[in-house]
Amino acid sequence: WPHTLAIQPGGVTKAPDARDRVRILSTLRSFRRTLEATIFGAKLEEYAALATLSDLDGWQxxxxxxxxxxxxxxxxxxxxxxxxxxxxxxxxPLGAQRLTRAGLLDRGTLKPFDPAQITEDLSHAWMLGDTAHPAQGQTVPDEDMREAAYSWCKAPRLGxxxxxxxxLARQxxxxxxxxxxxxxEGGVRARVAARLLEIARTQIxxxxxxxxxxxxxxxxxxFTLPKNGQGVGLVEAARGTLGHWLRIEKGRIASYQIVAPTTWNFSPRDAQGVPGALEAALVGAPVAEGEETPLSVQHIVRSFDPCMVCTVH
Known part of the structure; x- marks a missing residue:
């Protein structure tokens, strides 16, 4: 996890020397040994080569x-x-390209990702304002916590x-x-198995x-910071798609809005009453008699790998 002081506009504050390269390779070899001995019990390349659900079912x-x-x-x-x-x-991002593709996979069909189609719905969030693109968004808490709302999380939508x-989405x-x-398949097993797949591929x-x-x-x-300007950064964080929208006026930050991965996954309902990904995934989760913290709910929530700290606006 890179330290924040290591990164600045234009790159990093320390250029790795030959000794650093040897140390990095040694650390990666150690990590591979642990992964292959414990997590996978086999070569990473073997798990990364699985192509079908039958292949996955046969992993022993x-x-x-x-x-x-x-x-x-x-x-x-x-x-x-x-x-x-x-x-x-x-x-x-590696130069002008990225190691994995960007896009929207909509029920098997890959479409281009258009960030201009992002909006944040506030109808069920304890936030004041109107539904807007993040570049025009505001973060004004609703201190009265109106009854129609039930979350400190906004509801991002794409189109x-x-x-x-x-x-799972990334892979x-x-x-x-x-x-x-x-x-x-789209369920708990899919998310965890895809996370294992990503571990193997990322190590390689x-x-x-x-x-x-x-x-x-x-x-x-x-890099020279402009006196006035605006920009957007869209990347993949560990938990998914992360967006930062920044506007600078007279050399100072005038607006800074973030849509974090868990904000996408844990969003409340929107104005049409459509629940976010997690809320919809929890519908029908079995609750055994006497369960106050149902095991099925825990499996589903944790399969999304949530970070609620980043989600609360």
Whole structure:
């Protein structure tokens, strides 16, 4: 997790030298050993090569196999069904491209991601203001907490529709065959299995990036902050699509709005009464007699890997 003081406009504050490169490669080798011994019980490349749900069902080693057996016992494949509409802004910018694709996978059909279609609905949030694009949005708490609302989270929508983001969305939009099959399945098992897939693929990518690291390269480009201007940053954070909208006037921040991944997934209902991805996924979750914190609810909520701290505006 990079320290905030390591990053500044134009790059990073410390250029890695040859010793840093050796240390990075050594750390990655150690991490691979742990993953292959414990999580997967096999080479990462073997899990990353799985292409179908039948391939996944046949996985027999490591904690991944233990999870799959538990998922089968508890019916987690059918539990917590999402909207099957998946958003990714594309992960890991490398120069002019990104390592994974950006797009909207809408029930099996890949469409371009148009950030101009993002709006934030406030009808059921304890926030004051009108539905707007984040660039024109405000964050004004409703201190009276009107009865129609029930969340400190706004309700982001893309083209008026609910989307899900995260590891499953990221891998499916990128076109990995197993992730596409899991995206169609759409439940708790799909999200966790896709997160395992992403761990394997990311480790491989990191090793390739570290091998290609050139200490003689440029790691910081000169950058002059404008006196006036506006911009947007859209990236993939660990939990999904993250957007920052910034406006500068006379050298100072005039507006700064964020839509975090859990805001997408945990949004309340919108003005049409349509619930967010998690709220819809919880419908029909079984509650056993005497359960005050139902196990099925915990499985569904945790499958989205929530960060409520980032979600509260």
């Amino acid at each position: 080693t490591g904690d991944a196999a233990l999870f799959l057996r538990i998922a089968a016992d508890l019916g987690l494949a059918a539990s917590g069904q999402g909207p099957r509409r998946y958003l990714s802004a594309g992960a890991y 008026g529709q609910v989307v899900e983001c995260g590891a 499916a939009v990128d076109g990995h065959p197993l992730a596409l099959a899991l995206a169609d 990518w990191l090793e390739e990036a570290a091998q290609a690291l050139d200490p003689a390269g440029t790691f910081l480009e000169p």
